[in-house]
Amino acid sequence: MNVVTPFEGIGASVKRKEDLRFLSGRGQYTDDINRPGQTYAAILRSPHAHGRITSIDTAAAAAMPGVVAIFTGADMPDLGGIPCGWQIHNKDGTPMAEPMHPVLAVGKVRFVGDAVAAVIAETRAQAKDAAEAIQVEYEVLPAVATLEAALAPGASLVHDDVAGNICYDWHIGDKAVNEAAFIKAAKVVEFDLVNNRLVPNAMEPRAAIGDYDPTTEDYTLYTTSQNPHVIRLLMGAFVLHLPEHKLRVVAPDVGGGFGSKIFHYAEEAIVTWAAGRVKRPVKWTAERTESFITDAHGRDHVTKARLAMDADGKFLALHVRTLANMGAYLSTFATSVPTYLYATLLSGVYATPTVYAEVKAVFTNTVPVDAYRGAGRPEATFLLERLVDVAAAETGMDRVEIRRRNFIPADAFPYQTPVALQYDSGDYQATLDQALEAAGWAGFEARRAEAKARGRLRGIGISTYVEACGIAPSAVVGSLGARAGLYEVGTIRVHPTGSVTVLTGTHSHGQGHETTFAQLVTDRLGVPLAQVDVVHGDTAKIPFGMGTYGSRSLAVGGSAMVKAMDKIVAKARRIAAHLMEASVEDVEFDRGTFRVAGTDKTRSWAEIALTAYVPHNYPIEELEPGLDETAFYDPKNFTYPGGCHICEVEIEPETGITTVVNFTAVDDVGRVINPMIVEGQVQGGVAQGIGQALLESCVYDSEGQLVSASFMDYQMPRANDLPMVSVATHTTLCTHNPLGVKGCGEVGAIGSPPAVINAVVDALKEYGVRHIEMPATAAKIWGIINASRPAMAAE
Amino acid sequence: MYDFEYHKPGSLADAVKLLSADPDARPISGGQTLLPALKHRLNKPTSVVDLSGIAELRGIKREGNKLVIGALAKHVEVATSPEVKAAIPALAQMAGTIGDTQVRNRGTIGGSVANNDPAADYPSAVLGLNATIVTDKRRIAADDFFQGMFTTALEPGELLVAIEFPIPEKAGYAKMRNPASRYVMAGAFVAKTGGAVRVAINGAGPGVFRQADMEKALTANWSPDAVAGVTQPADGLNGDIHGSAEYRAHLVTVMAKRAIAAAG
C-alpha cells in the first residue's frame, strides 16, 4: 500500500487540486462571505489630486435612509497611520521622510481616490447614496502628478513637512571606485529610459469585511490579502492597537494579487474599526474604478544610466541614477522596491566589476506605488537589457556576443556582485544557448526577409536576466531597514489514519499552492495526493507566516514544510523502531514504508500514524503521542532564478500595430515541482510583461486625474494580443534551500519586457531608432515611422 | 445605480405614451450602453421603458431594393441573417465585429444608432449606405440624422423603429480598433449605390462624417489607389491618449483603402 501511482510527487504535472472549485464557481472569495447582520461601507473619495479640506458636512447624509454611521478622519484621533514596512536611509545616514498616512484624510487630500469619509449603511446602494450627499469643501491646491513636476523648483508639497517632495536620496555601491573605472573606459554609453507605471488589475477587486463580537471583544477581518498575518500585525499593532489574540485575519480565496494585495490598505482598518463602533459586521467591496484609483500601482521609474566598456566590449562600470515615484503616501513595501529589490540587481547576469546606483524616491499626488509582479527586478532588467542592446549597437558588436562576453561564468558561483547580493547558482550561457536554439535565432534573417516581402517589419529581441526571490535572511534585511522578518512557517499535521493537513503561512491567490505543496508531501511521505490538503489564509489556523510575494512561497514556505516533514519522519521512525523492536538507526523510511534495514520487517505509514494517536504500544516515557510538527525556516540567502527570453515581432508599417509572433522563454527556476504549473506561471508573467511593453499605459493629466481609469482606456492584455509562449526550463539547483528551488512566479514579467522592446527596436532599425519607451503602442510606432518617412524618401 | 421605475410596454404606442408623459424616462433596448451608464450613476432616469416586448421593432426583411432592419435586431442577428449576408455582406461582417459575444447577443442596431457614439460601428454603415431612419413619427435621411457626438435628429421621446438600407452594388468596411476599448479608433464604410459613391468615416472624429474628397476620387476611379493619395485633414479629429489627430487622419486613408479592397 501507499505506493504512489500514478506518480504525483516532485516533477509530476498533476492537475491543480483547486481548479474544480475555481472553474465551477465554487470559490469562496471575500465578497462571497456574508455575516449575520452585515452592513455595507461606501468610501467617499477625493475628486481632487491635492487639496485642503475646509469643511465636511455629514448631517444631510446621516439622515438618509438606511444610514448606520458616518465616519471621517476626525472620528479616529487615536488611530495610528498606515505603516510603511521598510525604513530606508539617505546617503547621509539620516532616515527617510515618513509622513503620516491617516486611515481617513485629515486636513489634506493627496490623490484622486484618497479616502475622505466612510458611510456605513444597511445596503450598498444606501451607503453610496449617502456618500454622495456628504458635503465636502476643498481648497484645491496645485498638484504634482509627475516626477518632473514634483522635483521642479518651488513645486507644491504633497506633505507640508517633506521638503522638495523627496522621501529619500539613497545609494549603493562604491562611488569612488566607480568613478575611477569610468576614467579608464574606452567607450561610455549613456542612456535614459522610463519604466512605465502600471495598474495591477487583479481580476477580483479588493474587498474587506470587519466583524466584531461584543461578548468576547474579538475582531475578525476577512480580506483580499496575500499575507493575512502581516495584515494582522500591521493593522493590529500600528493602526488599531488591537492585540493579536483579539484579532483574526482571514484571507479566503483571492482572485489574483500580483503584489497589489500584499499591502495594508485603509479600507481594512476602516471596516474593522467601524465594526467595533457599530457592533455589526461591515463589508466593503471595491468597484473596478475604485481599484484603478486605490490599488497600489507598479513601477514608475525615470532613469539615467552610463555604462563604461573597454575596447573589447567588456563592461567596466555601470552608474545608474533613478527617480522612483512613491505616489502620495508610502505603501507597505514601497520604499524597498526601488532600492533593495532594484539597485541590488543592477549587476544582472554580468561580471561588471563596479556598479554605483543612486535612487531618489519622490512623493507625487498620485496613487501610492508599490510592488507589482517582479517589483524592482523588472525595472533593473529592463534598464540593463536595453542598455546592453544599445551598447552593442553603438560598438558594432553582436547582441548575443556582447552578452556572452560579459556573463558571469558558470564556474564563478557563488558570485559576489558589487551591489550586495551573492548569487549562489546559475548558468547563463546554457539558458542562452537553449533559448537561441528553441527560438531559431540563427534562421531569423530569412524570416525577416520573408516578412519584408509581405510588407511587414520583423524584429527579434533578446533578454538575459537574473532576479532575486525569497527575500531573506531576516538578520540581513533587518540591518537594511526591513521592519519584519522574512522566514516562513509550515505545519505538517498527520491525522490518525495517515492523511495529512499542511498549514502554511504563505498564501495562494492563483499560484496553485494547494497542488504544488501537496506534491512535496506526497513525494516525501508517500501519502497519495488526494490525502493531502493545504490550508492557508487564516491567522486562527496557521501559527504564523509572512505570506506570498517575491516568488517566495515554495523556496521559503516549501522549505519550512520540508523541515517540518524532517521532524515528522524523525519521530515516525522512532515509533516504527519501537513497534518493530529495532534501533532507530536501523529504520529506513521510503515513501510510506518503514523498514528495518536489510530485513523484510516493515510498517506502513498508516500504522505509524495510528500508533501515534492510539499509543497503546508506545514508548510513552521518551516520546509524546501525536504526529504534528511545525517548523520556522529562515533562508540563508535569496534565490536567483534567471534565464533568457527571446521575442519576435512583426510591425505593420501602415498602422504601427505590433504583433508578437513568437516568444521563447528558457528559465532557470531551480528544481521544478510541477512543470505544468511552472509553465502557467511563466506564461502569465510573460502576458503581463508583453502588456507592460506594448499595451498598458497609465496616464495622469497635469491636474493629477487618472485618465486611464477604466478598461475603456487602460489596455490589459487579451488572449488575442498574445502569442503561444514557448516555455522551457534549464535547472541549476539553489544551493542553500533543501528543495533546490528558486521560484517561478515573477520570471515571466521580469525577463520579457526588454525582449519585446529589443525586438521592436530591431524591427525598426532601418528608421534609426535607438529606443522606444513602453508601452510601444501602435500610435507611437507609427509616429516614429511617419517622422522618418520624409528623410527616407529624400535619400 | 439609482432607483427607477421599470416598464415593459407591449406596443409601440404604449411605449411612446410612457416616454412622452415623462421627459426623464429613457428607452432601453439591449442595455449595453445604458446599463453601464446607470451602474456608474452617470444617468438618473425616473423610469426605464424596456422596448424588448414590442413586436413592431423586430425583424429583418428584404423589400424590393431595400433591406429593412428593425430597431431591436441584435448585432448577432444582423451578423448571421441570410438576408443581410446576401444583400449587404459588409453590414453583416461589421455587425459580427462589434464588441464581444456577450455584447453582440444583447446590443441592438436601434440602440447603437440612436446612441450615435462617435466610436461606434453602425453609424458609418447607415451614413455610407444612405439609409433612412424610420421613427414612430417620421422618416429621416442619414445625412440629417447624425448630428455629432451622441447627438441625433431624434426628439425627446421619439423612438427609432427601423432602418431602411438601399442595397448597394458594392460596399466594404474596415476599421482599426481602439486598443483598449476595442471600439473604433478610425473606420471607413464605402459604398456604391445606384452609381453614387459614399464614404463614411467613424471613430476618427467627434461624429461620423462623409469624406467628400474620397467620394470624388472613387467616383472617378473605384480602387484603393484612388484614395491612397487623398489626405484627410487632422483638423477637428479626435486626439487622445490612444493616438493623435494626425494618426487618426492617417488611419482614415488606410482604412478607406482597405474598405475599398474589401468591397471589391
Ligand SMILES: Cc1cc2nc3c(=O)[nH]c(=O)nc-3n(C[C@H](O)[C@H](O)[C@H](O)COP(=O)(O)OP(=O)(O)OC[C@H]3O[C@@H](n4cnc5c(N)ncnc54)[C@H](O)[C@@H]3O)c2cc1C
Ligand atoms: C464591452 C462593450 C463593447 C462594445 N464594443 C462596441 C464596438 O466595438 N462597437 C460598437 O459600435 N459598439 C460597441 N458597444 C456598444 C454596443 O454595440 C451597444 O449595444 C450599442 O451601442 C447600444 O445598443 P443597445 O441596444 O445595447 O442600447 P441601449 O444601451 O439599450 O441604449 C442605448 C441608448 O439608446 C437609446 N435607445 C435604445 N433603443 C432606442 C430606440 N429604439 N429608439 C430611441 N432610442 C433608443 C437608449 O435610451 C440609450 O440612450 C460595446 C458595448 C460594450 C458593453
